[in-house]
Amino acid sequence: MSVLNTINKDNLPKHLAIIMDGNGRWAKQQGLLRTIGHENGTKSVRITIENCAKLGIENLTLYAFSTENWNRPKLEVETLMKLLIKSLQKELITLQNNNIRLNAIGNLDMMPKSAQKELLEVMEKTKNNTQMTLTLALSYGSREEIVSAVKKIADKVKNNIISIDSIDDSIINKHLYTQNLPDVDLLIRTSGEHRISNFLLWQIAYAELFFSEVMWPDFREEHLYEALISYQKRERRFGKTSEQIK
Template identity: 70%
Template sequence: MNTIEDLKEGRIPAHLAIIMDGNGRWAKQRGKLRVFGHENGVQSVRDAVETSGKLGIKYLTLYAFSTENWNRPKLEIDSLMSLLVASLRKEVKTLHKNNIRLNAIGRIDSLPRKVLRQLNEVMEQTRQNTAMTLTLALSYGSREELTSAFKAIASKVKNNIISPDNIDETIINDHLYTHNLPDVDLLIRTSGEHRISNFLLWQIAYAELYFTETFWPDFREEHLLEAIKSYQNRERRFGKTSEQIH
């Protein structure tokens, strides 16, 4: 069985991203409403944050609510937003205790006023914390993010702030929501789906991908450690040969 201390001897991803999937199906299997799955998924978030901290992961990004999720039934959206506010209020002490800074990416200005206010409060309260940056992707879509970045760059070109000849990966990266985060090293998706679902398309260019059949409400420390072990057993070549790496 994998242990935290054993894995800490190996290569640890600096940036871990997770697509937290399967809450609805988990609840449906139990004859419950989808919100029941979201409520039980909160403990999985706690486990992921706590375990990531123990491993020394510096950046953890969670796909909490996509731009497409606004198309879900109003009852589910309202329940998710209420759950988010309650969780932020409840977890702020834990964030401080573990020296974790809260961050958010996406069209957060589209969130309900109450949610946005609570989110901003917690981000402000934790901004000096340094052990880990916990990023919530809220009202986030990668295509929207890239489109917004390209529009901003085009406007600067039009106003002679940026020369077209100078546009490179660094300039594009500087205009993304994640400009203050490194590229993703490991992306985990739960629930057995094998899709990226419009999540961090630019940032996962060389990430290792890990898919598990486990629904998010059942995802615990042992599942995360299993994913990290898989990551440590892979050879990351970034376009080079094995001989060049070794």
């Protein structure tokens, strides 16, 4: 029996999020430029997207570029932006063939105009696809997202659009970048690092966490399946006891 056949298709995460980490270190280990690592990481992106769609996962969010990444060397940032544009152009066929809708979250105004243009074009061309929603977190930082939401809510309170007493989880959700996405069920981080790095802090409140030792350019379907099998073996209690769940 293959590993794929051991996955319960009725117990998949509705929202899978991945911190794609290790591109630079993968390249360094092989005596290559960091940018080569990012280029090799695009293959892992395609494989992961296709396998998630094939399995029936409804929402996949990839941490592609953080607000902190703007502080990296200028050449690396420029290369990443060019690689993003190239990947969007190249992977449009993959998205269409797999009936995948592209979405994006983050402070997109900070992106180069050329990247914004390409991103919006692919989002427009795939907007009616229904198999899966692929969300790219670009120029994204969870603290920045939460601060932005708080400012929007405060402005509405100030202008008597909503009352302070009406503020609850649902109100906050409606003002986040992820307002149209469910909470994350499973978060995967590659490269052996055990931290969240300012990614979807509100949305992962009850997510299961899986840390893989594999560097992102080497991440393949068997590593995805390993994470999903681990997820399916866990008891998700959401604050309740085992007896209540059963």
